[in-house]
Amino acid sequence: MAKDRLITPSYCFILAANFLLYFGFWLLIPVLPFYLSEFFQTGNSTIGIVLSCYTVAALCIRPFSGYLLDTFARKPLYLFAYFIFMMMFGGYLIAGSLTLFIIFRIIHGVSFGMVTVGGNTVVIDIMPSSRRGEGLGYYGLTNNTAMSIGPMFGLFLHDAGVTFATIFCYAFGSCILGFLCASLVKTPYKPPVKREPISLDRFILMKGLPAGFSLLLLSIPYGMTTNYVAMYARQIGLNTQTGFFFTFMAVGMAISRIFSGKLVDRGKITQVIIAGLYLVVCSFFLLSACVYLIQWNDTVCNILFFGIALLMGVGFGIMFPAFNTLFVNLAPNNQRGTATSTYLTSWDVGIGIGMLTGGYIAEISTFDKAYLFGACLTVVSALYFKLKVTPHYHKNKLR
Numbered sequence: 001m002a003k004d005r006l007i008t009p010s011y012c013f014i015l016a017a018n019f020l021l022y023f024g025f026w027l028l029i030p031v032l033p034f035y036l037s038e039f040f041q042t043g044n045s046t047i048g049i050v051l052s053c054y055t056v057a058a059l060c061i062r063p064f065s066g067y068l069l070d071t072f073a074r075k076p077l078y079l080f081a082y083f084i085f086m087m088m089f090g091g092y093l094i095a096g097s098l099t100l101f102i103i104f105r106i107i108h109g110v111s112f113g114m115v116t117v118g119g120n121t122v123v124i125d126i127m128p129s130s131r132r133g134e135g136l137g138y139y140g141l142t143n144n145t146a147m148s149i150g151p152m153f154g155l156f157l158h159d160a161g162v163t164f165a166t167i168f169c170y171a172f173g174s175c176i177l178g179f180l181c182a183s184l185v186k187t188p189y190k191p192p193v194k195r196e197p198i199s200l201d202r203f204i205l206m207k208g209l210p211a212g213f214s215l216l217l218l219s220i221p222y223g224m225t226t227n228y229v230a231m232y233a234r235q236i237g238l239n240t241q242t243g244f245f246f247t248f249m250a251v252g253m254a255i256s257r258i259f260s261g262k263l264v265d266r267g268k269i270t271q272v273i274i275a276g277l278y279l280v281v282c283s284f285f286l287l288s289a290c291v292y293l294i295q296w297n298d299t300v301c302n303i304l305f306f307g308i309a310l311l312m313g314v315g316f317g318i319m320f321p322a323f324n325t326l327f328v329n330l331a332p333n334n335q336r337g338t339a340t341s342t343y344l345t346s347w348d349v350g351i352g353i354g355m356l357t358g359g360y361i362a363e364i365s366t367f368d369k370a371y372l373f374g375a376c377l378t379v380v381s382a383l384y385f386k387l388k389v390t391p392h393y394h395k396n397k398l399r
Contacts, residue, residue, distance in 0.1 A: 006131045006138075013184045014123050019142035020178030021082065021115065024089060024171035026150030030230045030243070031157075035164050040098045048359020051227055053102055055352035057109030058116075062345035063204055065114040067338065069121050075187045078118030082179050084111035089172035093165055113348065120340045124328065125187055130265070137261025137321040141254055144317065148250030152243035155230065205342040207330045207396050210389045212346035215323055217381035218277075219347045221284050221374025222316065223354020232367035233305070236291045240302050245309045252313020253320075260318045264325050270390045272322040277382040279315030283308050284375035291368035329397045 036042045036050055068077055088111065091104035120139075127135035157167050230242040256276075263272050286308050294301040324343055331339035354374070361370035 006127055006135050008126065010126050010184075010186045011123070011135070013181045014119065014126070015139060015142050017082070017178045017182035017185070018119055018123075018139060019146050020174045020181065021085065021119070022143045022146035023150045024086075024174040024178070025112070026147050026246070027154040027167065027171045027174070029154070029226055030151045030246070031154045031164070031167055033227060033231055034158060036098075039164065040101070042098070043363065045359050045363040048227075048356050048363075050098070050102055050105065051359075052352045052355040053105050054109035054112070055223070055348050055355060057106040058113030059345055059348040059352060061110045061113035062117060062341045062348060063338075065117040065341055067341075069118060069336075069341075074118060074122050074125065075185065078115060078122055079179070079182055081111050081114035081118055082175075082182050085115050086172065086175035086179050089168055089175060092168045093172075113344070117341045117344055119182075120324070120344070121336055122185065122187055124336055124340070126185070134261035134265055136324050137257045137264070140317075140320050140324075141257045144250045144253035144257070144313070147253070148247045151226075151246035152241075155241070155243035204345075205327060205331050205335065205339045207392075208327045208339060208342045208346075210392045211323065211326055211330075211385075212342055214381045214385040214389050215343070215346040216350040216353075217377045217384070218280065218316075218319075219350025220354040220357065220377050221371065223351035224358035224370055224374050225287070225312070225354075226351075227355055228358050228362065228367055228370070231362075232290075232371070235362075235367050236294050238290070238294060238301065238305060239298075240305065244306060248306045248309035249313035249316075252310040252315075253317030254313075256314045256317030257321070261321050264322050269322050269326050269329070270385075270393060273319050273326070274382070274386060274390075276315045276318035276322070277378070277385060279311055279318070281375065281378045281382055283312040283315060284371060284378050286311075288368050288371035288375050291366070326393060326397075330393070 032051060033047050036047045042050065065077075065081075085108065088104055088108035091107070092101065095101040095104050120136075123135065123139050153170075154167060157170070158164075226246075229245055233240065233242045233245075260272055260276075286304065290301055290305060290308075293304060324340070327339040327343040328336060357373070358367070358370045361367075361373060
């Protein structure tokens with residue numbers, strides 16, 4: 001029996017749109033702490049607050065974006081959010097004060113919250129349900145590929161003395177190309193739906209809250225890593241190209257995507273997530289230990305630093321499509337947007353907390369203590385998922 005067709009022109013266009021969006025996003029992630037420190041002379045705790053504005057704004061719009069995508073035509077909303085997201089890179093170019101930068105950062109976060117929910121929902125609409133895990137795996141791989149190139153490219157430009165304005169222009173150009181690709185995606189006709197009374201479950205998938213809590217705990221140390229790992233390496237005296245950390249992390253994610261999506265399609269969702277959790281727990285404890293290992297042997301610490309990135313990438317790469325499918329499987333078809341927004345909201349809450357706590361702990365102590373705190377949270381997440389989330393999912397899943 002022939003497989004349902006996954007690769008179509010629209011699927012390829014949305015993969016390209018997602019890659020280019022995330023390339024612009026990841027290009028700035030490791031550069032912005034340096035920008036805020038060098039251009040506005042802000043401290044670590046202030047950097048954490050400013051960066052978290054983006055995530056808090058994305059978080060605030062997530063539940064409403066899911067409701068809107070379930071109620072109205074999805075592609076126009078997706079394109080509108082993509083356009084606003086794109087234009088905010090231009091906004092950074094004219095932000096001459098910290099206040100104006102924060103305002104643009106908040107608007108950027110709102111558009112990011114909408115465009116990511118829209119993209120995830122549209123890609124589910126245009127792929128066959130029998131290959132959803134595999135399709136979401138490849139879709140997520142575009143993010144991982146952007147993650148492997150973007151931070152490295154951004155840090156390379158920064159270390160080479162390229163101006164911040166030029167770096168912002170690169171991100172802006174990437175999203176212009178992405179917007180053009182997004183406009184070429186053809187979505188299936190979505191008949192008008194009956195407007196149901198406004199209730200909490202139209203904004204948040206209540207059955208997904210246990211899994212959301214587990215995911216939130218995981219994303220706290222992840223948020224610390226994506227935003228502060230370059231500053232952590234500098235603090236402990238690790239003399240290496242930290243941009244390659246993101247490359248190795250993305251390579252690990254790419255490797256895991258090859259097989260994890262297919263395992264998810266075979267129904268092994270919770271088993272895949274638990275395996276990923278074990279890897280992530282180990283990787284964060286090792287990352288926090290780098291401060292001691294470098295005192296023992298510089299070379300070994302360098303090798304281990306990138307090995308941790310690879311291990312972390314495999315762990316998160318295994319879990320991402322599995323978690324996404326888990327939320328979708330708990331929701332009826334007319335709540336796909338709500339399921340996706342709940343999944344991404346959980347992730348965003350943790351990222352925001354990670355930015356705040358990482359900057360705060362580094363301000364009063366050191367970054368290695370922040371990563372040790374994050375490692376402990378991954379242990380709590382693993383235990384909670386195994387004891388609470390797994391039985392809850394098997395009891396309430398719809399497919």
